[in-house]
Amino acid sequence: MEAAKAAFAELGVDAAMRDIATRAGVGVGTIYRNYPQRSDLIIAVFRRELDATAAEADHLASEHSPATALRLWAQSLARFVATKRGFAGALHSGDPAYNLLPGQFIGVLAPRVQSILDAGAVSGTIRGDIRAEDLIHALTRLADSHPGDADDRAGRMTTVLLDGVIGAPSAG
Amino acid sequence: MEAAKAAFAELGVDAAMRDIATRAGVGVGTIYRNYPQRSDLIIAVFRRELDATAAEADHLASEHSPATALRLWAQSLARFVATKRGFAGALHSGDPAYNLLPGQFIGVLAPRVQSILDAGAVSGTIRGDIRAEDLIHALTRLADSHPGDADDRAGRMTTVLLDGVIGAPSAG
């Protein structure tokens, strides 16, 4: 089954089930039995990296100021998303087959990020009216780029968003 | 054909071609003959509203400061996107069937928005390192919400992004 994961990662999140099955040398039924929802398969495939990204939030928080930690972590998240073709699309698709994905994803990441946000709010370096869940949603949306997109548009817009997060609260 | 457009708008951007055809009382072939690419159909359907949104950028620019015009226009764009289920998804899908969509969309809107950005940059109220195209991409990504999403997350994150656009340039 781990072989299936590798094949899967290569083809992208919305690879055809038949392809995945063939590459893994199993039948499609076998995949569905182990991962009834497509989300289950995706979660299984990226669990390790997801946990690593979550852990990095804690690590960065312990080594940097909240504002810096947040910026660095956002880059980390962007890397995660950028290297998984179609992942962000699945995350925000609303497709029932991807039902569990947002919950799992946010569930793992949000608490760590919220810690950073809270610390920054206390020290006044990060505005206090931002929820980690919203921020993660926004970051994953902005980080989702396609081959034809302008060079590092995602990175630039992420920076701008963080300027809004770290700067003063809305003037208007 | 105009009837097809209405039916189409009701079911969402990724409505099944058969449904659209049935509702319009025509065969699927007829649709494909008039709109070889799915993008063509979408563009045709929303052209009027898209132009109106573009025109509103000019209007707002003439009545308000650049910063205020930009904020108001962003809300206008968000309304546009929010009322077209699946539109943002199609816009950023990368699917060949939606090929022409981003170009058309950006092509119509970007020049007007760039005017606002330029005016703001001159008066110092808007940072000067933002490209209209990037901003529109980002706004449409953030505005794309699904049923079940937190209340007005899109609106809040859009506000934050604009705070980044209108506030001081990145400190880091």
Add this chain to the structure above:
DNA sequence: CAACTATACGGAACAATGTTCCGCTTGTCA
């Protein structure tokens, strides 16, 4: 060791959907 059973597997079968293509209708012109 043999028979039986439960488990899991593979892939055929089914359903939905995008897209193409062909036969027919309809309207025009000589």
Add this chain to the structure above:
DNA sequence: TGACAAGCGGAACATTGTTCCGTATAGTTG
């Protein structure tokens, strides 16, 4: 009135997600 052209409708085809069933296999029991 007859021939022709254009446009239409929907059948047909291909792809893909998902379910289901016959079968092989491993484990258990006598």
